[in-house]
Amino acid sequence: MPKVTYIEPSGNQVEIDVPVGWSVMQSAMSNGVEGIEAECGGSCACATCHCYVESHADVVPAAGETELSMLGNVVAERKPNSRLCCQIKMTPELEGLVVRFPDAQS
């Protein structure tokens, strides 16, 4: 299974095997990673799984229209590498992906 490194707001790093097909949000939630709320459960509808993608910039598929508009609702600073991680589906190409969670989600 491809690995993802999650950086919690404290700076703590958590490395998790993410099943292919799961979202990067889902694995963070199922493993109790700090710094993510995912209030809507993964329907790209709440902007509380905001993360900064710190690696694989050219490999992660671009955000769709709904996600881009929902990113307007994030509470922490929106940066060029801001994503909603419920919309990033795990693929073998994303092995070693690093995402960082902001200080606040809501």
Place this chain on the structure above:
Amino acid sequence: MFSFDPYSPAVDADPFPYYKTLRDEHPCFWSKEAGMWVLSRYADIVTALNDWQTFSSAKGNLMTELPNRAGATLGTTDPPRHDRLRGLIQHAFMKRNLESLAEPIKAAAREVAEPLRGEKQFDFVEDFSAKFTVKVLFAALGLPMGDEAQVREKAVLMVQSDPHTRTKGPEHIAAYNWMQDYASKVIAERRRNPQNDLISHFSMAEIDGDKLDEREVLLTTTTLIMAGVESLGGFLAMFALNMADHADARRQCVANPALLADAIEESLRFNTSAQRFRRCLTRDHTLHGQTMREGDFVCLAYGSGNRDERQFPNPDVYDIARKPKGHLGFGGSVHACLGTAIARISVKAAFEEFHKVVPEYRRVQEQLPWMPSSTFRSPLRLDLAPA
């Protein structure tokens, strides 16, 4: 020979031993009584929820679907149509947009709790949760007051199924039809006199320049009312049951109401009212050595995934300190419950106020009358005796 019949009263009463056998011995099980496959392990359910291209909702999501409903509601459409429909509604249900409802919800809880002061015994369902949920829903959707009791009665009936015929009975269909008529009157009224409320916006919304079709407006509104009344009410009853059965947890919550938030999450995991939903396969799919065929229905047993020790250690222990992240109490992925934020706010407010009036209580009935439903699980009556 093991069987799993989601229509049987034994499963209504206590599905958890069946779930354990399913997870351990038959993780991909064909239930001939239900006429569908059953997935029961946490990881398999999450994988199916994420793979909506294979596990489609377009043929209906209720275990026993209501006629003519599939394809016209949020829960019964797939992306991309689903996402556009949801986009029209979601903003109204986001935590930050519900702040204006916090005070009315609290006031409703106070108003409903107060008459219970000094009572020796009461039915939590009839005397508290039914009254409270209808007030919350009417405030959230801006429904005209006057029909609350009937709306609640029909919402509770339409989610039920007949344990003998394993389908909807005439009384359930009649309740569903009544709710559609009610919704259509509300929609017509809002179109005549638009308000700044969800149904007004929704009934006049367009997707990609197309107006929503009438069936979508009608059945989505019908479903919102059903979910608002029945699902919130059912979960409140389950939460009250847990608080009654776990006195230590309740006393902690009474002493420090901030802990209610954790207790709510643990209850959503431990015995959520939304036990099972279904999907339909768009292609053949093999899992645990079984090949399920295109067109087969598949039950996702959320209530079982939430008790899977592969995900939650000591799953049968009710532990409000657990903080069960990623539980399936609201489902998950694109179809995760729309009402998560309002449900959390409402249940917390309800018990803050309820516990001020009734801090110590125990349950009276040893056996509870469980609702006959293949999808949801909650008691029809829950007698509580304050200590």
